[in-house]
Amino acid sequence: MNKWQEFIVSTKLGFFILVDAGDNDVHKIREELLQIDEIILVHCLIGPDDLICYGEASSLAALKEVVTFKLAHLIEDKFNPISHTQTSLSLEYFGEQLTAESHGHPTNTAAWILADINISGAINISERLLSKHPEIKSAHALLGSHDTLFYVEADDLDRLMEVIDDGVRILRGIGNEGKSVKALSRTDTRLVLMK
Numbered sequence: 001m002n003k004w005q006e007f008i009v010s011t012k013l014g015f016f017i018l019v020d021a022g023d024n025d026v027h028k029i030r031e032e033l034l035q036i037d038e039i040i041l042v043h044c045l046i047g048p049d050d051l052i053c054y055g056e057a058s059s060l061a062a063l064k065e066v067v068t069f070k071l072a073h074l075i076e077d078k079f080n081p082i083s084h085t086q087t088s089l090s091l092e093y094f095g096e097q098l099t100a101e102s103h104g105h106p107t108n109t110a111a112w113i114l115a116d117i118n119i120s121g122a123i124n125i126s127e128r129l130l131s132k133h134p135e136i137k138s139a140h141a142l143l144g145s146h147d148t149l150f151y152v153e154a155d156d157l158d159r160l161m162e163v164i165d166d167g168v169r170i171l172r173g174i175g176n177e178g179k180s181v182k183a184l185s186r187t188d189t190r191l192v193l194m195k
Helices: 003-010 026-033 060-078 122-132 157-168
Strands: 013-020 039-044 051-057 084-095 109-117 136-143 148-154 172-174 180-182 184-191
Touching (some): 013 060, 013 136, 026 051, 051 060, 084 122, 122 136, 122 157, 148 157, 157 184
Antiparallel strands (some): 013 051, 013 084, 109 184, 172 180
């Protein structure tokens, strides 16, 4: 069995949900989202999205139930109108497994970085960044509107910016024509802001 097959067999289906809370209280929505069994952690963000959720479902049917029934119940019955949600699947992850105990309420300065990859080899990019920057705790290859998602925790905002500016944004790779190009075509950083 290869690494990819082992990953599929040994883990659940990971997913991320970005939530635009409209004018609702993000902390109340966070508490309600954490009541959904499949959702492991929820972070409040500095926009444009207000929250990011990470969860794991036992199957595609279970994920469908989360998105179409459990999440829809919150949107329609308790917090209408939540402006927007966006779901992405985690195809593969590198680094630390995201858990409520370790990552549910960051004590350091934290951010999520959504990125689009400019070259082939998302695995190579994630492994390179994780090996050079221990502040990057987890990297996920996504099926969704972005190619990859990084979770970063640093001692302070200055160090977080160093990791983003001197690591993520300047990372280079070999493009289609054999030339050195910027590895990530676009990054979108969301700072975590928790009570």
